[in-house]
Amino acid sequence: MPTLASGLSFIDLEFLGRRHAIATGVVQSPGSVALVDPGPTTCLPVLERELARSGIGLADVTDVLLTHIHLDHAGSVGTLVQRDPTLRVHVHERGAPHLVDPSRLLESATRLYGDQMERLWGDVRPVAQANINVVRGGETVVVGGRAFAVAYTPGHASHHVSYFDASSGVAFVGDTAGVSVDGGYVLPPTPPPDIDLELWAASVATIERWSPATLFLTHFGPVMTVRPHLRALLENLATVAALVRASLAWEGSDTDRQARFVDQLRLELRRQMSEVQSMSYEATTPLDLMWLGLARYWRKRGG
Numbered sequence: 001m002p003t004l005a006s007g008l009s010f011i012d013l014e015f016l017g018r019r020h021a022i023a024t025g026v027v028q029s030p031g032s033v034a035l036v037d038p039g040p041t042t043c044l045p046v047l048e049r050e051l052a053r054s055g056i057g058l059a060d061v062t063d064v065l066l067t068h069i070h071l072d073h074a075g076s077v078g079t080l081v082q083r084d085p086t087l088r089v090h091v092h093e094r095g096a097p098h099l100v101d102p103s104r105l106l107e108s109a110t111r112l113y114g115d116q117m118e119r120l121w122g123d124v125r126p127v128a129q130a131n132i133n134v135v136r137g138g139e140t141v142v143v144g145g146r147a148f149a150v151a152y153t154p155g156h157a158s159h160h161v162s163y164f165d166a167s168s169g170v171a172f173v174g175d176t177a178g179v180s181v182d183g184g185y186v187l188p189p190t191p192p193p194d195i196d197l198e199l200w201a202a203s204v205a206t207i208e209r210w211s212p213a214t215l216f217l218t219h220f221g222p223v224m225t226v227r228p229h230l231r232a233l234l235e236n237l238a239t240v241a242a243l244v245r246a247s248l249a250w251e252g253s254d255t256d257r258q259a260r261f262v263d264q265l266r267l268e269l270r271r272q273m274s275e276v277q278s279m280s281y282e283a284t285t286p287l288d289l290m291w292l293g294l295a296r297y298w299r300k301r302g303g
Contacts, residue, residue, distance in 0.1 A: 001026060001054050004214060004222055005168035007145060011050040012220075013043035015072070016120070020181050020220045021283045022072055025065075025172050027165075028056070029145025034063040036163065036172045037218050040075035041122030047076070063088045063143040067174025068160040069095040070191075071109055071121040072284055073218055078102070078125030089127055090141050092152065093134045095159035099127040112191070112289060135161055148172075153207065155200020156189060162207060169213030170222075176203050178233040179219040181280045184273045186229055188237040189219070189285040190293040197241055197297065204230050219284045240265065244294035254295070262287040 001009035007028050015021040024047060025036030033056055038047060048058055058080065064087060066074050074091075077099060081087050091099060098105040102124050110117055135141065137152025141163070148163040153176040163172045179187040188200075207215070208230060215223040215230075223229045243264065247257045265287050269278045 001050060002221075004170050004216065005165075008165070008168055008170055009054075010216065010221060011047060013039045014046045015039070015043055016283055018280055018283050020280050023216075023218055023221050025216055026051070026054075026056075027063075027065075027144030027146055032062050032144050033060045034065060034143035035061055036065045036216070037067055037073040037174060038064055038076050038080060039073065040071055040120065041079050041124065042075075042120065044076050044079065044122075059084060061087065063090065065141065065143060065148065065163055065172065066091040066095065067162060067172065067176075067218070068092070068157040069098055069105065070157065070175075071105075071124065073174065074099070075121045075124050078127050079123060081127050081131050082125055085128070085131070087131055088133055088143075089131050090133045090135055090143070090150075092159040092161045093136050095157075096132050096134050098159075099132060100129050102126055108193070112292075137161060149210070151203075151206050151210075153203035154194070155196050155203045156194070158194040158196075160203070162203075164210045164212060166210075169211075170216055171207055171210055171212035171214065172216045173207055174218055176200070176207065177215045177217055177223070177230060178236070179281055179285050180217060180223060180229065181220050181273075181277055184277050184281075185269060186232040186236055187269075187281055187285055188233060188240060189290065190237075190240065190297075191286075191289040192293040192296050195293040195297045197237065200237065201234060204234060220280070240290065241294050241297070244291055245298050247291070248295060248298060257295075258288050258291045261291045265290070 009026045011024045013022040027034040135150045139150045153162045156175040
């Protein structure tokens with residue numbers, strides 16, 4: 001496993017057989033292992049294999065830190081808890097009820113992904129309330145021998161939190177700091193239903209106040225150029241949001257507007273990086289869902 005710092009590493013979950021799409025953080029100390037965003041159930045065989053290569057079994061995992069409950073980050077949690085009923089799951093208070101009863105989460109995801117649900121995410125099982133430690137932001141959570149500061153960081157999702165280990169300078173930021181594969185374009189993932197541009201900017205400021213040395217992105221991996229990365233995120237978020245806002249006045253149906261937006265954004269991604277690199281972005285951040293999330297945001301505000 002690539003190392004972030006002593007006792008901190010990460011695993012490439014090889015989502016859909018593609019490298020550099022979804023990463024899981026691993027926090028390790030004698031007698032304690034924690035996973036940050038263990039990914040979807042479809043990736044559990046890779047997670048288990050890569051842990052075993054470092055001498056870790058799933059039975060050694062004591063805690064899971066969730067930045068948020070989207071299925072690419074948290075879909076496997078119920079399965080992990082069923083395998084080990086002592087596992088502790090740390091999640092924001094707004095996300096916790098949807099782990100206990102994932103029916104509404106699955107209904108929402110099915111509207112977006114349709115008949116691809118099983119192929120993408122696999123089985124999604126409930127988590128017993130007794131296994132959940134609710135966080136709100138402002139707490140300290142001790143897992144894997146480290147004390148993580150917790151901050152509430154909405155904007156991408158209303159139930160998003162980030163975790164900061166001051167001793168290493170590593171901040172696990174989920175999707176709040178966007179998607180960047182192999183140092184490429186910093187793409188803001190904007191799926192429905194919770195996108196909020198003002199809250200997102202405030203969350204970036206929250207992360208900056210930590211003065212982290214490293215941002216750990218679920219999509220994908222460590223970023224050491226923290227301030228330039230966050231500036232690029234906010235600039236690209238503003239650009240993409242403005243494009244979607246303008247698209248609402250384009251002639252045609254929403255399907256037409258969405259398709260035109262996807263074509264424009266895909267062209268920009270391909271202009272800046274290789275097709276292989278670009279496809280890693282689209283594996284976890286479907287561009288059509290970006291339009292849906294931002295169109296919903298603007299329409300809630302009257303366009």
